[in-house]
Structures are given as C-alpha cells and as structure tokens.
Amino acid sequence: MNAEPQSSGAPKKGGWVTFPFLIATMPGLTLAAAGWSNNIIVYLINEFNIKSIDAAQIANIVNGCMALSPILGAILADSYLGSFKVITVSSLVSIVGILALTLTSILDLMTPTPCEHGPSPCEGPSKAQIGILYISMALSTMGVAGTRFTLATMGADQFTNPKHQRVFLNWHFFTMYAAMLVSMVGIVYIQDNVGWGLGYGLSGAANLIGLVAFVMGSRYYLLLKPQGSPFTGLACVLVAAFRKRKALLSPKTEDYCQEPQPRETKLINTTNSFKFLNHAALVTEGDMNPDGSIKKPWNLCTLQQVEDLKTLIRISPIWSTGILLHTTLAIQMSLVVLQALAMDRHLGPQLQISAGTMMVFVTISTAISLALIDRFLVTFHKITHTSPTLLKRIGIGHVLTISSMALSALVESKRLAAARTHNLAGNSIVPMSVFWMVPQLLVVGVGEAFMFPGQVMFYYQEFPKSIKSTAAAMVAVIIGIAFYLGTAMVDLISKTTRWLPDGMNDGRLDNVYWVLTIVGLVNFVYFLVCSWMYKYQNDENKELNSPNP
Template sequence: MGNLSCDEEAATAAYELKDSGRLQHSQHSDSCKKEILAQDINRGGWKGVSFILGNEVVDRMVNDGLHVNFVSYFKDVYNMTQVSAAMSILLISGTSNLATLIAAYAADAYLGKFLTVLVASFLKVMGTLLLTVSAVVPSLTPPDAFPASIGQLSFLGFSLCCIILAVGGIRPCSYALGADQYNHTDKIRTQSYFNWYFFSLYVGSLLGSTLLVYVQDNIGWGWGFGVPTMLAGLGVFILMIGIPFYKILPPLGSTYAGFFQVIVAAIHKRKIPLPPESDLYRGVEAMDVYNVHLCHTDHLTFLDHAAIKTEKDFDEYGHLRSSFRLCTVQKVEELKALLNLGPILLIDMLITMVLADQSGGFYVFQARTMDRSMFGSSFKIPAASIIMFTALTHVIWMPLYDRVVVPIIRRKTGDPRGITLLQRLGFGIFLSILALVVSGLVETKRRTLARREPHITPLPMSIFWLAPELCIKGLSDAFRAIAQLEFLHNQLPANMHALGGAMYWCSKGLGHYLGIFLLQLVHKYTKGDNHEDWLADDLSQGHLNYFFYLLAFLQCLFFIMFLVISRYYRQK
C-alpha cells in the first residue's frame, strides 16, 4: 500500500479540483449525488433482485433447453458427424462468452447494465423465433443423409448469431445489475446474492434440460423451439415490470480507452525515474457516486510511469495536453487491478477447456446408447436431460450451503464468507478432477458391455450410471463457478464490474476454443491403422474413457498451477 490513505487521496483530488477552477462543477456534482442516493433509498435490495433472478431463471431455461439438445439437432436434422456436432457446440459456447466483451463495453460506456440486458433479451426472442422458423419450414433443413446447403447453414447461423449476441449481452450485465442492488461493502448479503444468483441459473437449467428437452424429443422441434421463444418473451416482461424497483446505475464510462492510455504513457515515460508516491498525478477526475478511489499499490510499478508529471504534460494554462502522455493514479490502479487477475483467469480458461470437452455432447451420446427407462416404467428419460443431475445437485446444495453450512463455518473462521473465495475455488477444481475420474470409470464399464453385447440396443445399463459423475460436477460448479465470479466482482471497482463479468465469461470462451483444438488433436492423433480414434462415432469402437482419463490428468496439472498461483496471489 502507498503512503496516502484513500481519504487523503480523495482530499488531494478535491484540492486539485479547486485549483483547476472546477469547484463549482464539483459542488453541483455533490448535489446530484445526494439526489441520486435519495432516490435509491427505496430501490434495490431483494425487491429489485427478485425480478432480475426471475428473468435469469427464464433465460437459463431457454439457454440450456436449447444448448443441451443442439447436439441432437445438429446430428439428426443437419446430418453432422458426432465430432462436428460436439465442436459446433463448443464454438457456440466460446463465441457467446467472447461476445461479453462487446456487451461490457456497451454497458460501461453507453447503455448501462439494465438497458444492455433489455436489448439482449429482445435479441434472444428474435433468435429463438428464427430457430422455430428453421424447424418448421422444410426447405430450411436438408433431407435425410444429405449435408446441409450453404443457404440452410446461413439461416441457421444467423439465428444462432442472434442468440450468441443475446447471451453475450445478458451474462456480464445481469449478474452485475443484481449486485448493484446492494452496498458493495456488505460482504454477507453480497455473497448470499451470488449464491442465489447461481441457484436461479441452475433452477432454469433443471427446467430447461427436462421440460424443454422432453418437448423437443417427443412433440417435435417446432414446438421445441417455439416454447423457448415464448419463454424468452416472458423474460422480457419480467425484466420490464421490475423497473420501478431497480437501483439503476448510469454508464460509469468505459475503462477500455483508459487502459490503452496508461500503457502508451507508461512506455513513453519508461526511462524517467519514479518520483515519491505523493508526487504522482492524481488529476481532477471526480469519482462517480457509486465508485471508489483506488489507493496506490506497490506492484506492477512499471505502469506508475504513466502518472509521472512533467512540464511538457501541461499547456500554459495548466491544462493537460494529452491523456496518452499522463494518466491519473486511479486509471493506473484500474489497469493494475485487471492485470492482477490475469493468473486466476488463465487457470479458469485452462480448467474450462477440460470441462468443456468433458461435457461437449458426449454425455448425450453415451445416454443415447443406454437404457433410459425410469425405474422400470415405460417412460424414457430424454438423452439430453441427463444433464439435469448437475442442475439438481446445485439446486439442492446451494440453499443448504447458504443457510446452514456457511453460518457454521463463519462462527469457526470469523470470515463473513465462511471460507475464502480462493479456498472455495480450489475445492471446486479438486471435485472436477474426481468427476473426470468417475466419468472414465463409468465409460469403461459402458464400453466393455457394448463390445460384449454388440447387437443389444439399448444396452442393459441404466442411464442412472451417469448420475454420480454429473452430481459431483454439480458440486464442483457450486464451489468453483460462484467463487470465480464473486472473486472478480470483489477485486474490481464498481465501474469495472461489467468488465469483470465479461472477463469471467471471456476466459470460459477462450477455454471452449482451446477445447475445440484439443478435440481435433485427440481426433487426429489417436487414430491407428487398425482401430478408430478415441472419439469415434460408434462409442464402442472408440475410447472415450481414455479421453476422460487424459482430461483428468490435465486437470491435475492445472490444479497444481492454481495452488502455486493462489499461494502468491496479492488480493485487493
């Protein structure tokens, strides 16, 4: 930490504000802040969050109802191979997550979080409507055993692009909009919010992977996409009726340009010796009512060169000549805060690569070969609904953890969160390794049975054999995913929360792209002269179990990397 406290830095900024002739503007700004705070007294809290979470339930129901069965739609309707369908799923997931960067920029600089979520929700309605059209108009899908034409794929691609942009807009801004309803210093309520945020996601996932998948498999793709269209419209309605209860922050300004300015200024002044911390430029920027001053830190000191003041930086009237030559300590610290998260985001990207390949449609392909009858009855569980065990585990565990486990641990550790966020993240990674090992063992049993009884369809092996690995995966997500998102939110200032959400999803998007690359490597280099590759369309001829063991080994390496990084990580 530097020599000045946050309050002293604020006082310094106010003093320079007065010297620059902007005191009147500051007083006007203060009155505006008081007015905004007065308006927010009766807004926010659970009143606002309830509508945001309601929209999240519906949105996630649509997303997972579509996503988990896309692999069947691509394979059965568009006649793709198993590997092509799996890679298409990863491509959609990865691109959706990378699109969050665009949405975060729009939210921070122009639209604000609420308006970004609203626009994205309308895009979701349009995308699902176009998918419905593709399913009900025969000319938009290829005949059996024929590849899809360029025109058919283009229409499908445009529909998916609308959904990808919608997902990219909702993901980084919806969670941040909910977090805005609470004071950022209230750690207990903030953690509880994140727990219930993910609870709502998995409630939607559970409903989508069961009800919507049943409609798709038993009634048809027309209704299978039509119902999500109606649900997407319901989500827009829920979001809009909550407007009187939201605490809506205005756009706080994009930090993207500021990052570039800091880098350019630091490079330009790299040869100038650093002065005492008190002589660094703090500028005349007034903090937004919802934002906070960042104190100076003593790491990544190269960037501090951007805040070195020289005579050439000011004109004859004392005005700053260029923000690309001199930046405030606030801007420098914002970039430091983001770069400081780099190692954690890298680990998340690598872990996502492994988990994306584990779940990239292969559960569905396994389930399609197994006995899907439910406890001997005539009802058959849709293959894509197998993912419901992950969602169901999360739905059961999350309230128990938030209301029972955390208070007990909190009394023992004294930490408002029970255990630290990095500890939760590490335990989640460990559970993901366990899930991968169990996946390999179950697939070994399924493959052995399939090779021993090649003519029996379905195999005399219940689909419930897949439940344990999916339940462990659900527990892993409950620890890892929540801790990761809350950690980013906690380590960044308010004007970077949408960006923090974007970085969370972006790391996962890059992980999905790496997953595609890993799939291609395995598909190419595990094929021998006398046998199919590990990921053969006929699972009994491949070695999906070897693939799961490979992923478990990689996850162990990444877990060791995480332990080393977390040991030396400097938290805010």
C-alpha cells in the same frame, strides 16, 4: 461508474426491493436461451437435413459464441450504455431471433422437403432457408451476450454490503440452473415429442416474461452511469509508461497525476509492484494545462488508472487457472454422451432415456448444491464469525472436478471390462447401466456450485470498479476458450493415440480420463501457488483480506 442522482419524490433505489424483479428475470431469459440452443443439433439434422458432422460444427460455433459474447455486452454496459439498456435491448433482440427460429419450424417454405427412406438423397436447405436460419440463431445468440452476466453484475450493484451481494449471486445462479433443468427436461421433451414450433414458441414466451419482469422493476433499480471505455485508459497506461520509461520516478505522491476528487479525500499512493507502470502517472513538463487538466492523454494517466491495470495483472494468474479447469469439464461433458450411447439406457422395461439427458444430473446437483452451500455458509458464519474465502471456494471446485475425472476413468474401465467379457466391439451396447455414471456427474455438479459462483464473485469483488460487468463476464471468456481448447485436445489425442477410435468398445477412453485427471492436478498445484501469492485488493470485507485462499 457513478449512481444516477435521485429526485426527492423518487422511491429509494437499490436494495432488496429489486430482488423479486431481477430473480424473476433470470429464469425467463435462461429458459429462452437454453430452450432454443440445447436441442439445436437435433433440429438441424431432423428439420434441415444437415449432416450430423456439419450440424455438430454449427452447434459448436453457436456454443462458442454464446460463451464468449457476454464479454461484449459487459463492455458495452460498463463503457457506453449502462446495464439496464444493454439488458433491455438484448432481450428484445433475442425475442426477434427466437421468433424467426419459431417461424422456420412452422412454415414449410422455410425448411427443405423431409427426407424419405429410399435410394434418393435428402434435399438440403436452400441458400435462403439456411440464411434465415443463421440470422435467427445469430440474433438469439446476441440476446445472450447482453444478459447472461450483465444481469448478475447489475443485481450485485443494487447492494453495498458484500454479504448481501453474495446472497443475491447465490440465488441468481440457483434460479439460472433451475431454469436450465426445466429447459432440458420440459422444453426439449416438447420439441422432440410434440413439435418444434411449440417448443420454440415457449422459449420466446419465457423471454418475453423475463423482459416484462425486468422492466417492471425499473423505478427501483440503482443505475450506474457509464463513463466511457475503461480499456482506453488502461491502454494509455502502457503507452505513457513506455514513452516516459527514461524519466526518474519521484518518491512524492504530489508528483503524480490524481483523479479529480474532493479536498478531504486521501490521495492515492504509488505502489512498488510493477513499478515501471508508475511512469505513466508521473507529471512532467508540458503534461498539464494551466487549469490542471491533462494536456496529452496518451502521455499522462491518473494514478488510479495505473493501479487499475496493476490489479488486472495481479488477477490474471488466478484467471488463467480457470482455463484448464473448464477445459477438462468441456471434454468430460462431450465424452459422457459417447459413453451413454454404448451403455444400457433403459429406465424400466419400456422407457429408454436419451444420452444427452445425462447432463440433467449435473444441473440438478448444481442447483441443489447452490441452495445448500448458501445455507451452510450462513450457519458457518454464525458459529465461527468467519467465512471461507472466495479462493477457498474455487479451490474446492478444483478438487471436486479432479475427483470427477478419476471417477469417470474408473467407470469407463469397468465398462470396457464388461465389453471384453461379452466380446463386444465397435459401438455395441454394453450390458451395464448408464446410471453408473451418475456419481461422477453429481460430483461435477457440486464442484460447479462451488467454483462457478465463486469465480464470478471473486472477479466482481477484485476487479476495478470501472469494469465490474466485464469482471463477471470474464468467466464466460474462460468457458469460451476452454470450449475450443477442449476440442483441440481431443483432436490431438485422436491423432497421436488409439484411445478414441470410432468404436467406443475398441478404444481406451479411461486413459483419456486419467490424462484429464493429471492435467487437473497440475493445474490445481498452479492454482495453489497463484492463490498463495495473491493478496486481496478489496478491504470492504475483512474476512476476505487473507493472502492465502
């Protein structure tokens, strides 16, 4: 994508002048998304009389879509509309969805009659009521699709210096996690104790504030023009290479199709890795028009398109290591809630915290760690004049995640021992404080602070320039796949072992955590092999040009 031309009287585009607008946008949009989604299961059960299992299934679908949908927004931003339009339109769609969700919470005709204690069954929602509910959640989810990672990429695009890009992304994710923390503690409390209408209304107001902040900075943004879908060109490489598979490759660079470029620009050379794909750019008889343009697009591709596809192939092993990493985290987060329900959750003689509130410790740990890591990296660079590579940061995240699984197994072993000592079965509350789980959750948060921004920065830096937004959203794809894979793994464990019965005190949840620890270790070895073999593609930052993590 190319930058839009600037007029002589226009303000300078890009740089730190855009920082306040983009950083103000992130918490607003995050508060909006987290505000309506974090407590959706309780809303479905209490206000729509939906059974617990059905409510959990609906929430699973919503969470899966929220994790996977940003890739669609990123593709639209890269290929057709540009980041600014995608973020603006998505924010407007999200506001409409949250407004509709707010109306369902304040208008009696949009919800079924509340359940009454007695022999008569609860009245479920009508088709119209459930239809409006689904539409409101779908619109709200679509809003997340165009903002969550597209905003991160657009912000990084404002800077040409890789160090400045990292600083922006660190602050971007810090504000995101801080906003999530406010949502978990503040908006969820309002929904449970004051009213759903006010809670959802505040989410909509946060969305509006984020949108206004974003639009206010429009005159300063450096906007990149989309140049059509890059994925069409990548598919063309595969087709053209197969069609010309019998042609003899030439050692001369001049025999391959190049992107139109100024004469002083150096031609791209062919590379020997995945050499078969070079056939796609080999110029044969009948491929070119007299004016030098490509005559048959699916018969001939540029060498740049070939190299872009090779780049994706080289990155794919590193990308695949993130799937099992996030799968173990997804399972751990769901099991933590089950553990908390069977432990003493009192904070003092009167106050009892919610089991779902335990996730706050992960968010707090992540937000604080992001700020500390950013300061540490700056100080470390001043002293040593080097910085840890992105793969090293991701590797640290792997190690900390594995450590948190082992800690979880040890805490659960202690909880089960306490249950046996007191002859407790089923889901009886074990006289053991839920705060025993805080250390493992803090470790998860620190690991996520290393891993999550590191992955986004790595894909942004290493992916071809034509699909930068898509690169950032690849993390969302990993999380989405991990979410569903984790569900399948838990289902498999439930069917093949007796570790996960209905009663927490009757199972062996500690064995599940040990399995996750082993899975994490195997995946970490795989990550080390992939990292050792990987060579950084980006030469802009010499500190990153090491073949090893």
